[in-house]
Amino acid sequence: MNGEGRHRAVLADEVTALPEDQRPEPGPIAVLPNPEQQFVDAVEAAGGTVEPLSERTRGVVWLSNKDAAAFPAVLEEHPGIGWVQLPFAGVDAFSRIIAEEDRPGLVWTSAKGAYAQPVAEHALVLSLALLRVLPKRVRARSWATEPEGRSLYGLDVVIVGAGGIALELMRLLEPFGVRVTIVRRSESPVAGAVRTVTADHLDEVLPSADLVVIAAALTDGTRHLFGPAEFAAMKDTAYLVNIARGGLVDTDALLDALRSGAIAGAGLDVTDPEPLPDGHPLWDEPNVIITPHQADTPEMTAPLLAERIRLNVRAFLDDGRFVGVVDPRAGY
Numbered sequence: 001m002n003g004e005g006r007h008r009a010v011l012a013d014e015v016t017a018l019p020e021d022q023r024p025e026p027g028p029i030a031v032l033p034n035p036e037q038q039f040v041d042a043v044e045a046a047g048g049t050v051e052p053l054s055e056r057t058r059g060v061v062w063l064s065n066k067d068a069a070a071f072p073a074v075l076e077e078h079p080g081i082g083w084v085q086l087p088f089a090g091v092d093a094f095s096r097i098i099a100e101e102d103r104p105g106l107v108w109t110s111a112k113g114a115y116a117q118p119v120a121e122h123a124l125v126l127s128l129a130l131l132r133v134l135p136k137r138v139r140a141r142s143w144a145t146e147p148e149g150r151s152l153y154g155l156d157v158v159i160v161g162a163g164g165i166a167l168e169l170m171r172l173l174e175p176f177g178v179r180v181t182i183v184r185r186s187e188s189p190v191a192g193a194v195r196t197v198t199a200d201h202l203d204e205v206l207p208s209a210d211l212v213v214i215a216a217a218l219t220d221g222t223r224h225l226f227g228p229a230e231f232a233a234m235k236d237t238a239y240l241v242n243i244a245r246g247g248l249v250d251t252d253a254l255l256d257a258l259r260s261g262a263i264a265g266a267g268l269d270v271t272d273p274e275p276l277p278d279g280h281p282l283w284d285e286p287n288v289i290i291t292p293h294q295a296d297t298p299e300m301t302a303p304l305l306a307e308r309i310r311l312n313v314r315a316f317l318d319d320g321r322f323v324g325v326v327d328p329r330a331g332y
Contacts, residue, residue, distance in 0.1 A: 007304055010116035010164035018320040024082025024107050026317045027058030033067050042306040046313035059083040059316050061309055068093040075101055083316045085309055086110045090245055092218040095331045102328035109312050109324045114304040115296045116164030122295035123213050123243045124172050126267030128152060130239040135289050152176045158209040161216035162190050181205045206233040217332035218245035231257035239265050243295050246272035258285050269295045
């Protein structure tokens with residue numbers, strides 16, 4: 001992806017400017033657990049010095065979500081660390097650690113907003129595929145005679161979440177003339193949405209939705225945000241798309257809703273459990289599309305993460321203007 005065709009970070013302009021007395025002490029940066037060269041280059045391109053983890057370390061770029069359990073020991077053994085860059089937009093794997101390490105002088109940043117474009121694109125793909133009954137079509141072994149399928153144009157769309165993915169998805173949906181309702185934690189209206197409501201009003205907006213897209217962070221407060229009551233509130237012609245985290249949806253309740261016809265189908269890039277085991281009943285549901293958490297692949301995300309690292313290394317070393325700062329109390 002070069003030139004005009006390259007993805008960009010959607011929330012790159014949302015900067016948290018830390019006062020000088022709250023900025024972490026600058027110093028050498030460790031790239032862990034494996035110092036991939038493109039990310040080492042990103043640190044150095046911004047003027048940072050990459051060194052192995054030691055008592056001199058003041059910043060860490062952590063490149064794995066699978067090794068979160070190894071991180072508390074890193075902080076405990078190296079108390080001079082004042083800035084940590086995490087690799088993904090969702091930080092649920094680190095939420096307990098971030099909450100426990102909520103102390104002055106330690107800044108956590110994530111990739112929130114960085115990968116919004118490829119993920120929103122995937123949400124649109126799943127949405128169109130469901131509306132055009134592609135799960136049924138790709139399984140077919142004979143020519144269908146009954147006309148099926150719906151157009152996305154003019155539908156009512158509910159997007160749960162108001163981060164970079166939601167904003168980019170709204171942009172992609174503009175040509176279809178849909179009516180977007182945003183469900184978020186804050187009451188602040190989102191530009192371009194016909195309505196913005198807080199999460200406690202979710203049950204009020206689901207009955208009119210033709211398409212529901214989940215693009216929210218997974219926290220203790222949002223786990224199983226979609227359960228039996230939410231699926232019962234949806235129209236039997238409505239579709240659910242989840243490109244956020246599997247834990248936002250009660251899988252048993254989703255299965256019940258699909259089997260009973262309470263909803264028309266689902267597009268899932270994330271599941272609970274994940275990976276979804278072979279033989280799990282979701283695989284056999286005829287109106288479900290499952291993709292293996294690949295709305296954004298390393299090929300798509302690597303340049304975006306490298307750019308986020310460059311921005312935040314400059315903030316760490318110079319002006320304290322960090323992008324993607326994590327709120328330890330909110331969990332994202």
